[in-house]
Amino acid sequence: xxxxxxxxxxxxxxxxxxxxxxxxxxxxxxxxxxxxxxxxxxxxxxxxxxxxxxxxxxxxxxxxxxxxxxxxxxxxxxxxxxxxxxxxxxxxxxxxxxxxxxxxxxxxxxxxxxxxxxxxxxxxxxxxxxxxxxxxxxxxxxxxxxxxxxxxxxxxxxxxxxxxxxxxxxxxxxxxxxxxxxxxxxxxxxxxxxxxxxxxxxxxxxxxxxxxxxxxxxxxxxxxxxxxxxxxxxxxxx
Amino acid sequence: xxxxxxxxxxxxxxxxxxxxxxxxxxxxxxxxxxxxxxxxxxxxxxxxxxxxxxxxxxxxxxxxxxxxxxxxxxxxxxxxxxxxxxxxxxxxxxxxxxxxxxxxxxxxx
Numbered sequence: 471x472x473x474x475x476x477x478x479x480x481x482x483x484x485x486x487x488x489x490x491x492x493x494x495x496x497x498x499x500x501x502x503x504x505x506x507x508x509x510x511x512x513x514x515x516x517x518x519x520x521x522x523x524x525x526x527x528x529x530x531x532x533x534x535x536x537x538x539x540x541x542x543x544x545x546x547x548x549x550x551x552x553x554x555x556x557x558x559x560x561x562x563x564x565x566x567x568x569x570x571x572x573x574x575x576x577x578x579x580x581x582x583x584x585x586x587x588x589x590x591x592x593x594x595x596x597x598x599x600x601x602x603x604x605x606x607x608x609x610x611x612x613x614x615x616x617x618x619x620x621x622x623x624x625x626x627x628x629x630x631x632x633x634x635x636x637x638x639x640x641x642x643x644x645x646x647x648x649x650x651x652x653x654x655x656x657x658x659x660x661x662x663x664x665x666x667x668x669x670x671x672x673x674x675x676x677x678x679x680x681x682x683x684x685x686x687x688x689x690x691x692x693x694x695x696x697x698x699x700x701x702x703x704x705x706x707x708x
Numbered sequence: 709x710x711x712x713x714x715x716x717x718x719x720x721x722x723x724x725x726x727x728x729x730x731x732x733x734x735x736x737x738x739x740x741x742x743x744x745x746x747x748x749x750x751x752x753x754x755x756x757x758x759x760x761x762x763x764x765x766x767x768x769x770x771x772x773x774x775x776x777x778x779x780x781x782x783x784x785x786x787x788x789x790x791x792x793x794x795x796x797x798x799x800x801x802x803x804x805x806x807x808x809x810x811x812x813x814x815x816x817x
Contacts, residue, residue, distance in 0.1 A: 652792020694753030
């Protein structure tokens with residue numbers, strides 16, 4: 471494949487990812503603000519966001535640390551929130567697994583919701599892309615969004631302390647997560663998992679060490695998987 | 709309340725390593741060997757299994773009211789979820805939830 475074509479895949483990735491600045495921007499800003507309110511300074515906030523690079527897991531860890539949950543529970547819960555990226559990694563492997571190790575290390579770091587979703591849909595649609603074209607497309611999906619996310623976090627961290635209490639930012643996190651859940655409920659199995667998650671989290675709210683979240687998450691995952699199997703056997707799974 | 713620095717740095721380092729391992733494990737180590745279907749079937753539901761459990765207690769017992777259930781926050785949560793389900797649009801859901809929260813806090817707060 472000529473380098474012109476490969477280069478154009480990079481720019482296609484950038485263009486396809488452009489709408490996501492409207493997601494990464496507000497979420498990055500919010501993380502910066504909430505981290506500052508939790509007492510993190512700008513350096514701590516930026517190291518957190520640049521090394522972990524996983525919005526939902528960062529929010530979950532911040533919330534649990536403020537509730538004084540034990541460190542192990544904070545880690546286990548935040549990683550559980552992030553388990554889906556293991557699935558993304560598995561699903562990108564057939565397309566990018568042949569790249570040299572240093573490139574796979576970079577792909578791993580940049581595997582997030584939007585780079586994964588855009589890349590897989592691109593790779594599935596265009597079967598004949600070369601490995602280098604795929605890598606360039608993947609790089610393009612991150613080239614705009616990742617710096618935007620870092621910048622928005624920095625802005626939020628700098629502004630954070632100046633935001634008045636009447637803005638009720640305590641509730642920004644639940645609203646942000648609830649907004650993400652709605653569009654995820656694509657199948658009956660996803661809906662069952664979400665409902666079981668809600669019910670068990672209420673029932674398990676009294677469990678020690680904030681472990682209710684993990685218990686609810688595991689039971690709900692099993693409920694989703696069982697529902698999928700059951701629907702498959704009935705022949706109503708598409 | 710200030711987070712203890714030892715806890716904070718343990719969590720940052722642990723999460724940085726853990727999140728990277730989760731992303732690297734398949735593409736880096738497993739290569740293109742196929743994964744067991746039961747594992748993929750469970751991984752598919754992680755996000756919808758964990759996020760509702762994280763949010764539900766925050767909605768029912770909000771810290772800002774000292775844990776007393778609160779109409780503006782409950783209504784904002786319900787609106788956000790409903791608009792997200794209906795439009796499949798994250799930003800529309802956030803806007804609707806925020807509008808509900810601020811509207812009701814203004815009326816009742």
